[in-house]
Amino acid sequence: MAFDFDASVMWDSVPILMTGIRLTIIITIVGLFFGFIFGATAGLLKLSRNVLLRKLAGAYVESIRGTPLMVQVMFLYFGLPMAVGMRIPPLTAGIVTIALNSGAYIAEIVRGAVQSINPGQMEAARSIGLTRFQAMRYVVWPQALKRMIPPLGNQFIISLKDTSLLVVIGVGELTRTGQEIISVNFRAFEVWLTVAIMYLALTMTISKILSIVEEKVFHVKR
Amino acid sequence: MPMIEIKNLHKYFGDLEVLKGIDLSIEQGEVVVIVGASGSGKSTLLRCINKLEELTSGEIIVDGYSLTDKSTDINMIRTEAGMVFQQFNLFPHMTTLQNVTLGPLKVRRMKRAEANNFGMELLKKVGLEDKAKVYPDQLSGGQKQRVAIARSLALRPKVMLFDEPTSALDPELVGEVLEVMKTLAREGMTMVVVTHEMGFANEVADRVIFVDDGVILEQAPPKEFFSNPQFERTRTFLGKVQNPNAG
Ligand SMILES: Nc1ncnc2c1ncn2[C@@H]1O[C@H](COP(=O)(O)OP(=O)(O)O)[C@@H](O)[C@H]1O
Numbered sequence A: 001m002a003f004d005f006d007a008s009v010m011w012d013s014v015p016i017l018m019t020g021i022r023l024t025i026i027i028t029i030v031g032l033f034f035g036f037i038f039g040a041t042a043g044l045l046k047l048s049r050n051v052l053l054r055k056l057a058g059a060y061v062e063s064i065r066g067t068p069l070m071v072q073v074m075f076l077y078f079g080l081p082m083a084v085g086m087r088i089p090p091l092t093a094g095i096v097t098i099a100l101n102s103g104a105y106i107a108e109i110v111r112g113a114v115q116s117i118n119p120g121q122m123e124a125a126r127s128i129g130l131t132r133f134q135a136m137r138y139v140v141w142p143q144a145l146k147r148m149i150p151p152l153g154n155q156f157i158i159s160l161k162d163t164s165l166l167v168v169i170g171v172g173e174l175t176r177t178g179q180e181i182i183s184v185n186f187r188a189f190e191v192w193l194t195v196a197i198m199y200l201a202l203t204m205t206i207s208k209i210l211s212i213v214e215e216k217v218f219h220v221k222r
Numbered sequence B: 001m002p003m004i005e006i007k008n009l010h011k012y013f014g015d016l017e018v019l020k021g022i023d024l025s026i027e028q029g030e031v032v033v034i035v036g037a038s039g040s041g042k043s044t045l046l047r048c049i050n051k052l053e054e055l056t057s058g059e060i061i062v063d064g065y066s067l068t069d070k071s072t073d074i075n076m077i078r079t080e081a082g083m084v085f086q087q088f089n090l091f092p093h094m095t096t097l098q099n100v101t102l103g104p105l106k107v108r109r110m111k112r113a114e115a116n117n118f119g120m121e122l123l124k125k126v127g128l129e130d131k132a133k134v135y136p137d138q139l140s141g142g143q144k145q146r147v148a149i150a151r152s153l154a155l156r157p158k159v160m161l162f163d164e165p166t167s168a169l170d171p172e173l174v175g176e177v178l179e180v181m182k183t184l185a186r187e188g189m190t191m192v193v194v195t196h197e198m199g200f201a202n203e204v205a206d207r208v209i210f211v212d213d214g215v216i217l218e219q220a221p222p223k224e225f226f227s228n229p230q231f232e233r234t235r236t237f238l239g240k241v242q243n244p245n246a247g
């Protein structure tokens, strides 16, 4: 049987795929919102002078970075309920996984950005009488934040693509929606192509938004 | 009472003893120039006075407050002694004026309008009032260093510490920074200056101190120091800095 490409299949799948996109975006944004909170906290703990706090943050970062996302989400959704006797809804499990996972990488981004600021900045700030906290708040952080934008953008894109792994727990995001359409019409080529284009459109939009943020907010010229 | 009093100061970095028993007393209004070879401990000495380094042992008293006394507010001491760095260390995300007013606003809790007026006054003093809204990356090295001086002065310090303030500058920009420093000296500011500018030392210093391998080897008024150094090591050092190409 010769393969005949049918563009109308692509058009027809768009409305249903849009519901998947919606969920993909929600999971990514909510997940990354908490991921940033986890990451900023863990990143700053890794810079703290307290050894215990440093070790704690380090253990979190290492255990997440050293295990696959797929295993993390299955552990959270299928594994944990066995132990605690309570199942969390798949969407929540997905968001929590993305948050915990991105948090570990964001922790390293935050730590790296803060450490990349010349120690002379902290010294100059302290020398005019600012407390350590004020020096961080007014001098180090604003500069570090600017340096975090490109790697955070990168993480944004990675996390967005990672949400497709949530198919294993049946969250109806973009990839899952594609699978469902194919199970009815068997047009794998057209549907996966459409799904791929949609992911690409999303990631390119993120890149664009981030370069605008860099330019308008942080005055970075390209 | 001296403005700065240092008693038997020792400083270690790990096992490395960098300051090996420094005793030094600096009067109010005095200008002291510190010279010495690279690595002899000059920066460490200045940084101890501003508590940017912890002392290992000994005592430093600034304007009557002991740095080692637990009851001394270290942030307050840091505002008593302004520090000017070789690399300027201006805050690149702030305008010139914002660099200068950060201390008054956050440390002195000055009102913004008042801080801005004061900041403009200081920028005027260093000849940069027309650069108030400019970011540091648009300034020359000499201009940056003058802003850094204004930023320190904004805390109304009793002492100004300068760590090789002109060493990172192109030769033609050194003069404008030294001019500002001379003005400060004339106004009676107590100053401790690490520098290789022997002309400045000769003209402005009340006393020149030669630091050698973590100790003060000799000190004298500049005329005497330059014309009649007591130690061979001082003579060797002076020979090198006054004639840098001779090896
Ligand atoms: N933070 C530090 N950690 C370890 N060693 C240091 C540190 N700062 C300075 N030193 C060492 O202390 C010695 C004196 O340094 P420094 O005070 O900078 O000398 P100078 O300013 O006279 O060139 C040098 O051997 C230097 O390597």
Ligand SMILES: [Mg+2]
Pocket: B042, B043, B044, B163, B164
């Ligand atoms: Mg030095």
